[in-house]
Amino acid sequence: LSQDEHTLMDNQHSNSMDNLDSECSEVYQPLTSSDDALDAPSSSESEGVPSIERSRKGSSGNASEVSVACLTERIHQMEENQHSTAEELQATLQELADLQQITQELNSENERLGEEKVILMESLCQQSDKLEHFSRQIEYFRSLLDEHHISYVIDEDMKSGRYMELEQRYMDLAENARFEREQLLGVQQHLSNTLKMAEQDNKEAQEMIGALKERNHHMERIIESEQ
Numbered sequence: 001l002s003q004d005e006h007t008l009m010d011n012q013h014s015n016s017m018d019n020l021d022s023e024c025s026e027v028y029q030p031l032t033s034s035d036d037a038l039d040a041p042s043s044s045e046s047e048g049v050p051s052i053e054r055s056r057k058g059s060s061g062n063a064s065e066v067s068v069a070c071l072t073e074r075i076h077q078m079e080e081n082q083h084s085t086a087e088e089l090q091a092t093l094q095e096l097a098d099l100q101q102i103t104q105e106l107n108s109e110n111e112r113l114g115e116e117k118v119i120l121m122e123s124l125c126q127q128s129d130k131l132e133h134f135s136r137q138i139e140y141f142r143s144l145l146d147e148h149h150i151s152y153v154i155d156e157d158m159k160s161g162r163y164m165e166l167e168q169r170y171m172d173l174a175e176n177a178r179f180e181r182e183q184l185l186g187v188q189q190h191l192s193n194t195l196k197m198a199e200q201d202n203k204e205a206q207e208m209i210g211a212l213k214e215r216n217h218h219m220e221r222i223i224e225s226e227q
Helices: 003-039 043-147 154-158 161-226
Strands: none
Touching: 043 161
16 A cells, blocks of 8 residues: 555544544543432432421420420419418418417306306305205294293294395395306307317318318429429
8 A cells, every 4th residue: 555545544543533532422421410410419409408407406496495384384383373272271270270269268268157157056055054044043043932932923023124134135146046057057058069169160170271281292292293
């Protein structure tokens, strides 16, 4: 072959290799771009993932805040209920102390009236003994008069001043004793009824105090468990 022919063949071979390289480059370029597209996340996906995470974190934070607020409110209500229960307990204790004071006063009054009753009964017995003594003296004097045959008028003697005075005193004492005895019995009955009512109120107050203490302990246990 001539030199020109060799040169022409070399140029064709070179052009063929260049064309092959160009085609390979074109084929490789789309594949590389496609792989990159598969590997790299889209802009919308990149923006969506943090947004979801922020939304979840926000929801969790809001739920936690609501739970803490509800628990705080519940504890506050329990503290208010405990304070109210303590006030009721204090008022009940004060009422119980007043009832106990009234009971003591009634017992003292009952004892005083009992002592007065004993004194009046002793006085009545003494007056009765005196009247009986005077009656015996009268009978004795009558027997002396009869023994010495001294006449006397029984009716006038019975109506004489000293005898009538003694009889009137006896009647007055007997009437006063009866009246005072009735009064004492009435007062004693009233005091007995009042004492029974006070004891019943005291019993109910004790039961109420026990219930309030149990309720207070229950609320304290609830507050401790919540804390």
